[in-house]
Amino acid sequence: MRIGPSPRRTQARFSALLSAVLIAGVPATALAGPADRYYERSFVVAAHQRCNLFQPQLAAALNAAAWQARGAALRAGADDRQMAETAARARARAATTPCASGDLKLVKGRVETAFAGWSRTARMVFPGQRADWTADRAAYARPTWRLVQTGRTGASPVSIGVVGGLNRPDQLAAVVSWQGRSRPTGVRLVLRDKTVAPRPWLARELPPVAQRRVFWAAGVTDAEESLLPEGREAAQTWTFPAAAADALSGLDPREVFTVEFVFRDGSATRSVFEAGDFAAGRAFLAMGRV
Template identity: 70%
Template sequence: MRIGVSPRRTQALIAAVLIAAPVLAAPVAAAASPAERYYERSFVLAANSRCGLFEPQLTAALTAATWQARGAALRAGGNDRDLAETASRARSRAAGAACDSQDLRTVGGRVRDAFAGWSRTARMEFPGERAGWSADRAVYARPTWRLMQATVTGASPVRFGVVGGMGRPDQLTAVVSWHGRSRPTGVRIVLRDATVATRPWLARELPPPAQRRSIWASGVTAADEGLLVKGRAAGQAWVFPATAADALSALDPREIFVVEYLFRDGSVARSTFETGDFAAGRAFLSMGQI
C-alpha cells in the first residue's frame, strides 16, 4: 500500500500523471491500482492548491475524484493510516514541483481535458459496497434531492441526504413516510465518535455505546411532494445541522451510520445507511447547479 517516490523521481511522477490524466476522471483506470490512483489525484490536487492550476469548478471535480479514489482504495483492502501516509507523500512531492515547469503546465492542461465533461454532468452515481449515493446538480424550482441514499424501515420508505432547490442552502435531511405509526417526537443520527474512537469501526453495526456520537435533528416540516417515494402522499422532513454533514464526511466509506426515530411510547425505529462516497458526492455538488 505504500506508494511513493524518491526525491529524484519527481519528474517521473509528473510523467506518470501526464499519462494518467486523460483517465483521471474515470471510476476505474485499468493501468493503476486504487492506491496509485489516489496518489496521482492527491498529487495533482496538492499541486493545484500550491500553484493555482485550476478554476474552482474543476478543483471541486478533482476533489470529488480524489475522494472516490480514496473510497475505492479502502474498499480494495487498504486502511486509513496507509492512505493518510500516501496523501502526505503526494503533498510532499507536489511541494517540490516547480509551478512554472512545462511538465506541470502540461499536467494541468490534460487534467482540464479529462474533467471537461464533469462541468456538463448533472447527475452522477457514487456506488458503495451495498448501497450508494445518487447526486443531482440540476436546477429545480422546488426542493429536490441533491444527494440521496434510500432504504426502508419496516414498511416505511426512508430517504436520507442533501436537499436543495428554490434558491435555499443545501440541508442534510431525512424524509420518512410512516406506515401505521404516528410521527416521531425526535430524530437523531448515530455514528462513530471520532474524538473517542479514532479508528474506523468496520462491522456492519454501530460501535459500542461509549464510542458513539448522536446528532439531533434541528427541525421538522411536512416533506415536499418531490422528496417522497412515488406512491406516498405525505411524509416528514427532519433537518440536521451543517455539522452533521461534516461528521459523516469524516467517516470511513466502509462504515455505517444510523438514523433513529424516537416515539412518544418510548419505542425507537432505526434506518441504517452506508457512508460510502458521501464526501465525494458533496464535492461533486460543490461544482454548482446547472
Template identity: 55%
Template sequence: MLAVTLAAMTLAAPVGAARAAVTDAFYDRVFVLAAHQKCDLFEPKLIAALDAAALQARGAALRAGTPVADLSAAATRAQARASRTACDDGDLGRVRARVQAGFAGWSRAARMSFPGDHAAWRGDRYASQAVGWRLVQDSATGGSPVRFGLVGVGPTATTPAAVVSFVGRPRPYAARLVMRDQAQAPRVWLTGGGLPPESVRRVFFAAAAHAADPTLLSEGARQGEIWTFSETAADAIAQLDPRETFVVEFLFRDDSVAEARFEAGDFAAGRAFLAMGAI
C-alpha cells in the first residue's frame, strides 16, 4: 500500500515533531515528485507547491537534527519506490486524487510564513502595480532596520534586494552579500554564528542602489535605500543549508562596515511558493 501522509498535500512543516516524523514527511514529498516525473501526474502550479513542500520538509528535518546523509538516503528510497510503481497503480491514483484535493486549498493561499530557528521568510503572491516584497526577512544593524528578500510587482518576476534605513549614519558607498562558498567549503558550516572564515566565503556586490519605495521600508521608517543584487546571489542563498547564516554588509568611506545577519532558512521553499504564480 502506498502511504502518503496528509503532510505531503500541504506546505506546512511539522512543528515540534520527532525526527522520524519530519524525515517521513520529506520522504513522502520526494516520492510524489518522483512519481510525477515518471507519470506526469500534476499541473505546473501543483508541482511548484510540491517543490515548496519538499524543500520545507527538508528544512524542518535538518532543524530537528536529522543528518544530511539520512535525508539523502530517504530521497533515494523514495525515488526508487516511485520507479517501481506503475503509473496505472490504483494506490498511486488515490494518492494523486488526495494531493490534488489538498492543492485546491493551497492554490488560493496568497501569503505564507516560513519559520526558521530565530527568523522567518514571509511570502506574498499578490500582484500589484507597486513594487512590494514578495519574499522578505527582517533584521537590523545596530539600531537601523534592514530587510532582505525578493521584490517585484508580482511573485514570478523578482529582484533580490536589501533595504536599509540608517539612523544617524552617512550613505554607504557599497553593499555586499557574504555567505559560505560551497565550492571551497562543501560541508555545512554551523559554528561561528553560521558563517565560515573569510577564506571560504563567497561575496556578491550590489549592482545598484537608489531611494527605496515607501512600500519596501520597515515599519516606522520614513526613508531608506534599496540595494539590488543578481539572481545568481539568490540562487546561492537557496543552496545554503537552512541552518546557515548569510550577511548583508554595508561599506562606508571611513572603512567601517555595518552588517545585518539573516537566516538562510526556507528561502528556497519560499521561492518555490512564489513560483505558483500570482493570485
C-alpha cells in the first residue's frame, strides 16, 4: 500500500500553493479573503480559456480550485450576486490582458512548475460546513467511490456521490444498506429548483414543495463489495440521470439536499446531505485517473 499525505493535508497544501502562485504572478491585486482568491482563480481560468495557456489536466485543476474558492467565499458570507460580479470582473480583466503579456507568461510558468508534482495527487477532501466530499482519482478496475459523502437514515448507512471504474463511466449513485425494514421500491433526489427559485435556500431543510426539483433513480442493483458501507455485507446501488449531478453542482455549497427512500406502502424516509464543494470535486475528477 502506498503511504502519502492525508487528503485533507493535500487539499490545504494545494489551496495555499495556488494562492502563492497567483499572488506572486498577478500584479495589482490585494488579496483580503476568500472572495479575492475566487477572483484570482477565476482570472487565471478565464485567461486560459482565452489564450489556451495550460494542458487539459492542469486546466481542470485550476477549474477545481476556482469552484473551491467560490464555496469558501459563500461560506464566509458572500452571496451569489457578489460571486457573479466577482467572476465578471475577472473575465473582463482577462479579456483585456494580452496573451503575450509578460505578467501572464510569468503566471503560466509558475503554475506549470508548481503543479508538476501535484498533478499526481490521487485523493482529496473538500470540506463543508457540516459534511465533506472525498474525491479519489486512483484507477481501479472494480467500481469504486470517485466522489462521496456519507450519511444515515435511521440505523441504515447511506452514501451519495459519483461511482466509476476503469470499464464503467462515472455516474451519480446512492448506496444504502437497510437495517430492520423492507427495501424501498423507489429512490429520489430532492433539491432546490433553480429555474423556479434562483436564490439559495440556506435553511437546514428543503425549500417549499413548489420550489423543489425531484430526480428519480433510473435503476437499482445489488451493491458491489467495493461500494459496501463498512461492516455491511449487502446494500443496494441506486443510479441517477446525468442531469441530477449537474443540478447538484449548481447548488450553493451551504444548501442541503435529500435522498428519499419510498416504500411499497407509500411511506418514505430520507437522509439529508450538504451540497458543499460537489462541483469542485467533479472538476478534480476531470483531471483524469492516476
